[in-house]
Amino acid sequence: MHIVPVIISGGAGSRLWPLSREAHPKPFIELPDGGTLIGRTYKRAAQLNGVNTVVTVTNRDHLFLTADAYEASTAPERANTFLLEPFGRDTAAAVALATVHVAESHGEDTLLLILPADHLIDDEGAFEEAVQEAEKFASQQRITTFGIKPKGPETGFGYIECHEHDVQRFVEKPDLETAKQYVEGGNFFWNSGMFMFPAGLMRNSMQELCPEVLSAAEAAYQSSKISTSTLRTTHEVGSEAFSAVPSISFDYAVMEKAANVACVALDCGWSDIGSxxxxxxxxxxxxxxxxxxxxxxxxxxxxxxxxxxxxxxxxxxxxxxxxxxxxxxxxxxxxxxxxxxKHLFQRLRSEGSEAAKLHRTAHRPWGTYTVLEEGDRFKIKRIEVKPGARLSLQAHHHRSEHWIVVSGTAKVVNGENEILLSTNQSTYIPCGHKHRLENPGILPLVLIEVQSGDYLGEDDIIRFDDVYGRN
Structure with missing residues (x-):
């Protein structure tokens, strides 16, 4: 049977604040030996035998971060499909979207391999062997989960009780004494959050166990705006349709209720990097x-x-x-x-603090910007634009901007004029002027932007044209 890996990337990684923020969450954290969690997950999925396409379910604001991470992962070239959620509705919604897509695009017998984006696996050979074993059970029309052999009593994970390969029950995060009993018993595994199943089987299971999730996800998928380019297809799910999908985890909605669930034991140096x-x-x-x-x-x-x-x-x-x-x-x-x-993160978010949303350096499809200093009526940024990239054609209601090129060449639209700027040259953009910044060179463009005005928030922007499809 054909396998389609599905990478689920959501959540803010609240327990890894301040490195993880809403706009740059845990899957994109740089690891000590290079790469990111999501990049490694993609490479691990893409190099599985027989895989020629990978599906990713993520927030639409993370599309370009994800694409950059995939490109940097040095994974084999694969066709990518992105199912873009307007906001998070938990894992049942993400799995339902992926199931509907794979069933309709690849057939109901196709096997989905569900992989969280933020897991670390040291022994990829053991992972590949476990996937092959899971394929046997999934091909027999069984929902198959991967149980991690516990290294010790852990209260931060859910557990799976198994008899041979048959799942007896799923258990919520236990207290320490209960976790010790589970580990000593030898028939309990950590719940990895990884699964394999045929698309048609999951569609039928969701129709039986959580029909409201499936029907709303189907409607949201059918209403998606589809865009296609070389090796990339995106389905941007509409906010109104997606808001009707109940917010519930896949474990609660399906796995804890499903019958005839199989479990494959996995000993591969696994970590969910949860804290x-x-x-x-x-x-x-x-x-x-x-x-x-x-x-x-x-x-x-x-x-x-x-x-x-x-x-x-x-x-x-x-x-x-x-x-x-x-x-x-x-x-x-x-x-x-x-x-x-996580309690610090939740408090910051409830107070609307930027410290929960953004780093001082923010990532955009075209590059990055870093806030160097800000005060009453002014903000100073360092802007870096990738070779060949350009910002949207835009204007601001409340601020003017002064751009000074530090290195590289800038192609600038300023009102009715189009100019080229090189190192140490600058331009002033009055409030309300249409403007655009582009890097026509082969090296990164670095400039300093000085903003001044009554309001300097990132939401003071009117986009007239954007190659990245942002509003």
Whole structure:
């Protein structure tokens, strides 16, 4: 049977704040040895035997971040389909969209391999063997899940109780004593969130177990705006139709109710990188149990993790701490409370804080911008535009802008004029003027933008034309 991997990329990675933000969540975090979680997931999926297309379900705002991560992953060239959600409706909605798409585009006998975008797997050979084993069960019309052999009692994961390959039950995150009993029993596995099943079987299962999810997802899929380019097809789901899909997890909606579920045991160095404690383990440890990224200095320090981005971080006489220093936010937490970082993120989001949404450096389809300084009526940015890329033709109601080229060549539309600027040259864009910035060269374009005006929010923008399809 034909396998179509489906990468599910959603959520904000709240337990990995301040490195993970809404606009740049956990799957896009750079790993210590290079690459990103989503890039590695894509490469792992794309190189499976017989795979020629990969489906990704993600937020529409993350399309270009995802495409860049896939391109950087050095994966084999595959056709990509993106199912773009306007907002998150949990994993049942994402699986339903993918199931409908695969059933209609590839046939109901096609096997979907559901892969979360933010998992780390060290032993890819063991993963491929497990996929081959799961294919046998899925081909027998069984929903198949992957159970991770536990390394110890863990309260942050759900568990699967299995007898041989037959799933007995799914169990929510247990307390420590219960988790110890599960591990000692030997027939419990961590719930990985990875699954394999035929499209037709899942469609029928959802029709029986959660018909409201399936019917709303089908309607949302049928209303999608479809765009096609070389090796990429996007289905942009409409907000109104998608809002009717109930928000519920795939485990609750289907897996905990389904009969005849199979489980394949997987021992592959798996981690869901669900907290700073988990992410710290990716880094090597010194003789005192400390793990670091960036420039640090310690005295009498044990079992600490430090991530330092822009400056030296020093610790003295402490143990069991997590210290994450980013340009605009600092986190200090005890390792035992790593799961509680999400409460800080949730509070920031409820207060509408930019610290929950954006880094000081924000990624866009055309490149990046970094806020260097801002104050009353002014903001200074460093803008980097990728070779061949261009921003939208736009205007602002409340601000004027002054652009100074630092390196590269800028092609600028400023009102009725089109000009070329090179290093040390500049242009002034009055408030209300249509303007566009483009990099016509083969090297990155770097410039400084000085904004001034009554309101400097990122939402003060009118787009007249955009090659990336943004409104």
């Amino acid at each position: 700073w404690a988990a992410l710290s383990e990716v880094h090597p440890s010194d003789e005192r149990g400390n793990r670091v990224s960036g420039e640090t200095i310690f005295h009498e320090v044990e079992n600490c993790f430090v991530q330092a981005e822009d400056r030296l971080v020093g610790l003295v006489g402490v143990s069991d701490l997590l210290v994450v220093d980013t340009p605009d936010a600092l986190l200090v937490a005890h390792k035992d409370n790593a799961q509680d970082v």
